[in-house]
Amino acid sequence: MIDRRLWLKTTSLGAGSALFAPFLRSLEAHAAGNPQLLPKRFVFIVKASGLDKFNLVPKGIKEQPRLTDVPPSGRYESKYEKGKKYRYYPKSRDKLVQFDLDGHELPDVLKPLKEYRDQLTIVQGLSAKHLKGNHTAGYGALSCANSELSPIAPTVDALLGLKHSTGPYPMFGMATNGTLRGQASKPDDSYVYPNLSAYKAGQGIAYQASPTKAFNELFGTAILSPAELKTKNLLQENLMDFLKDDAKRIRKQLSQDDKARFDAYVDTFESLQVREKRKATIKHKIKKYKPDYKKNKYTSMQHMDRMESQFELGTAALIAGLTNVITLRPDTLGTQYQGLGFGNLGLHQIGHGATLPDGTTAREMRRKVDAYHFGLIAKMVQRLKRIPEGDGTMLDNTLIVYLSCTGGEHHGGRDDWPVVMLGNVDDKMKTGQYVQLPSYGKKNHRTLANLYMAIMDAAKVSYGKHFGQIDPQIRDLDQSGPLEEIFG
16 A cells, blocks of 8 residues: 555645646555545447357356257257357346356457456347347447437447546547448548447547557657647647637627537537647656557558557557547458458458358358457457556556447347456456346346446446437336446
């Protein structure tokens, strides 16, 4: 425990405290004997084309999917990849299945995270069947509101960022492409709207698709000299003064509805100015933790290079204190995993059952994609674990959430929406466990919204009685309140 006298002596420095605010908050938390005051960080990784529930079941349990020569009558799931076998996985689960991961072998796709098995939480059987959309629930995946293309409610990542981020960005998003439904074989290279995150109705959040531009935006402040930084801020202030005067003249000529839209436009410029000033106060941290600029990788037009860049830049942004919430959209339907040996085969084709010339099936390819993503998560976790914070590390105060924007299947998987989490929030969650909820429509079935409510409860974020919209097909079931099974 840090001596409170050290904390008092440190805070008495006054003038320089703004520069060291994140470190001082860490000292304050432990001087007060309350680690709950430490920063809380969240990472959302939202993949395309479903998250295969078969790949997430630990080995050696009776609930594990098994192979049969013929599909059990009425319980056909999907064709297995070799020997014309079928996978059996009971849909009519009417009981909660919950057990510790300790003593059970992790599934192959989660092997990259075996060192952190006590911090893993695997949740199966959640639903969000009321969310519509073509191959994706769009904004609904994080808001639980039926809004694929236009945001009608805030998303969970944005709410967490508005509550907990103290840096320049409430949250920062990165994607390889814009709209998920696009079949682009090359990544985008500018800001895009992937239809995932929103601060409120009508205010979707743009994601950066270019690693180079993300690097410059996030860490460019660190390479400016004090004189250059002062000049940049002065120019921005002069520009804002000019814009405000000009805005007053324009605003007088607008209708009431147009005034509201115009005010939002002006607010964007003001927020940019505030953001740059905040960056200046943590310049020392930005400079210390900025990643080396990897030109060959950051300018590469290969999807997998872009994904690795996303994870690297996102991790560095968290460590530098630029934001406390990162959301990554690593792939879209047009993504090509050439580095995994899939050639020019796109994720959409894989989702529809394509097979490689060597006999590798779609299910095998999907398994390799999931394992690759968890490998990237493992690198993120390792770096967070190396950064001291309080009496532990940054990993102790970070929750990573991995899911798909469309549930458990390429099509029609929203009645069984798997989620994998690593980490905790204020030590309020029970980790190192597997949870399988009763199936859709059964007693005590729970929804994706209930999971988000549990995370927000732990993070002290208000959301009301429900989060998003309730599913009218199961309105007789209680859809309010947090998913209690993940609380410790």
